Amino acid sequence: MNAESLDGRLLFAIPKKGRLYEKCLSILAGADIQFRRHQRLDVCLSLNHPIALVFLPASDIPSFVGKGNVDLGITGHDVILEAQMQNHVTEVLRLGFGKCSLQVQAPESGSIKTVDDLAGKRVVTSFEVLAGEYFTQVDLRNNLTGDKKTQIEYVGGSVEAACALGLADGIVDLVASPESGDTMRAAGLHAIATVLETEAVLIRSTTPKHPTSRHSSR
Ligand SMILES: Nc1ncnc2c1ncn2[C@@H]1O[C@H](COP(=O)(O)OP(=O)(O)OP(=O)(O)O)[C@@H](O)[C@H]1O
Ligand SMILES: O=P(O)(O)OC[C@H]1O[C@H](OP(=O)(O)OP(=O)(O)O)[C@H](O)[C@@H]1O
Structure with missing residues (x-):
């Protein structure tokens, strides 16, 4: 061709x-x-x-x-x-x-219940731009600057493994909507906030x- x-x-x-x-x-x-x-x-x-x-x-x-x-x-x-x-x-x-939602997730068994609990900690995602923008706002309202800010780290896939592997305190990843969430639950995670809805x-x-x-x- x-x-x-x-x-x-x-x-x-x-x-x-x-x-x-x-x-x-x-x-x-x-x-x-x-x-x-x-x-x-x-x-x-x-x-x-x-x-x-x-x-x-x-x-x-x-x-x-x-x-x-x-x-x-x-x-x-x-x-x-x-x-x-x-x-x-x-x-x-x-x-x-x-149709799915981009959600902030954290281990269900841990102490992180809101995004403010995650502020200043480590977040792993394939959506580093969207997660970065979202946590910029979270950091601002928690007065976190410089090396106190939330650390966003990129991975190309299998994001939900990051917490169990000790790489992250939370993740930002897609969850099918309105139905599934199976991947999140299988990894022992729960959603604590929604960044955006998409289709x-x-x-x-x-x-x-x-x-x-x-x-x-x-
Ligand atoms: N579980 C899901 N349910 C519905 N739609 C989804 C789901 N996961 C992803 N999507 C939609 O499909 C798009 C492509 O995601 P997908 O996981 O298929 O990527 P991919 O083409 O395999 O690329 P990559 O190799 O980067 O993962 C997403 O950006 C999102 O809009
Ligand atoms: O709510 P669920 O039905 O469990 O779907 C969510 C999963 O689907 C997407 O990944 P995908 O399976 O496309 O593979 P990837 O992780 O390699 O991107 C997304 O990244 C989640 O892992």
């Missing part, structure tokens, strides 16, 4: 794996967007529409869309805020799946990079 084969096509980013993947495939099927995904190839041309599907990590989609490298995408509202791309993408439609959204670039050029040959 080369750049010319994308000429005249709408580029549509889809999460390549994970929690949103299967639902996205259902949406494509429901819209009769037909494609054949070859093994190891992350760009596929639709067989019946002037569309190219680009399979990307959910966390990269806000930046690809926000910078105008692709035209449309599906990802989580949480991921857009974490990537700090909210001023560069427009959320066109809420999709009603991928999957359809996004487009607020300022498309090439508003006409790629589609000019149509």
Whole structure:
């Protein structure tokens, strides 16, 4: 595949794996967007529409869309805020799946019952921007400055293991809503605050990079 084969096509980013993947495939099927995904190839041309599907990590989609490298995408509202791309993408439609809450959690058996109990301690998360913003406010109201401030540490996954392993006093992680919380409970954690509610959204670039050029040959 080369750049010319994308000429005249709408580029549509889809999460390549994970929690949103299967639902996205259902949406494509429901819209009769037909494609054949070859093994190891992350760009596929639709067989019946002037569309190219680009399979990307959910966390990269806000930046690809926000910078105008692709035209449309599906990802989580949480991921857009974490990537700090909210001023560069427009959320066109809420999709009603991928619903979950980003929550502050602590060991159920311990003494931490509120976020103020966690202030100045160690928090592990994959959402270091959102957790950082949240605990900046917590630190301010607890008058914590300098090296007294809450320490936010990034991990790429399996966040809920951090407390049991002695890496953290609390975590910030996603909990499915309204249903599950199974991962949190299995790790002996309980939620003490909600940072935000999120779901999957359809996004487009607020300022498309090439508003006409790629589609000019149509
Ligand atoms: N348990 C869940 N229930 C519903 N939606 C979820 C859940 N966990 C995550 N999501 C949504 O799906 C998005 C992608 O999360 P997922 O865990 O699938 O990441 P991933 O694509 O596997 O990437 P990574 O490799 O970084 O974990 C999240 O940002 C969130 O919007
Ligand atoms: O409320 P629950 O139904 O238990 O879902 C919550 C879990 O789902 C997500 O992780 P995921 O399973 O996608 O894997 P990850 O931890 O590797 O990101 C999230 O990070 C939690 O761990």
